[in-house]
Amino acid sequence: MVRLKSRYLLCEVCVSDRRNLSLLDDRAIYTATKAAVARAHGDYGAALSSLGFSVKYLNAHTGIVFLRCRKSHYRLIWSALPFITSLENRGQRVPCFLNCLHVGGTIRTCQKFLVRYNTQQLHRMLPLCQSEAERSEIRKSVLSCTLKKEADDEEEDE
């Protein structure tokens, strides 16, 4: 049976000001990515990548976003991600860049990677902290987006 395969790009939205992060929504990322692909790869790229392209998951607290695209041309979108310089939302322009962390075939593999990545980040950041309060703060912010509380993650999906 022919199966339609897709690729999920796990990206992290990096902004200079953490408060602006909460203003993000999936439509802003969708339009920004389409515009970047149209600029980088022209009419051909814009039309080809718009088949089966969607923003599957967006976490406004941590800036993690899953982009879904077809397996045959995920590289077009991947190569256009560095050209995104800002996201527009309700008239406000937020300068940012999208950092692609992982490419996976299913959402589950991406989430498994995210758990591992977050534990690595935790191990990296905790020794650098000065005070205990900062440590507990970091632990809380990282734990809030892991797969442990699966129900919470699924609720945050749109």
Added chain:
Amino acid sequence: MRRADIQDEPATYERLVYKNTSVYHYMRISLVLENESTRLSAAQLKQLIVSGLRDLYGEVGGAFPFDLLKFDESTLTGVLRVYNSGLVKLWSALTLLGFYQNELCFFRVTQVSPFLLTLSGNSRELELD
């Protein structure tokens, strides 16, 4: 008459087969404009083709290297050279190019070949005397 003590050696020969030696493809094109008295320079033609590539394939496509080897300004015919991987992109961009400075135009591709020697003649312009 063959002598019995001379043995025939099998004829030895060596055959070299190249699948595709040429890295480039060469195209002979001619530009046909609505207003026939307009003249273009070689640089303007190259700019036109680059803009067509950029419309269709974006910044990445517009940056693909190709060369205009010969250009005849009076008849608006020329020879382009492009790498093998970019032939389809260049040809499709030439096909879809429709305007030059708000004037209708189209490109006619007369010959395409991986070898430049083939472009030196074609049967359409052959004169048999």
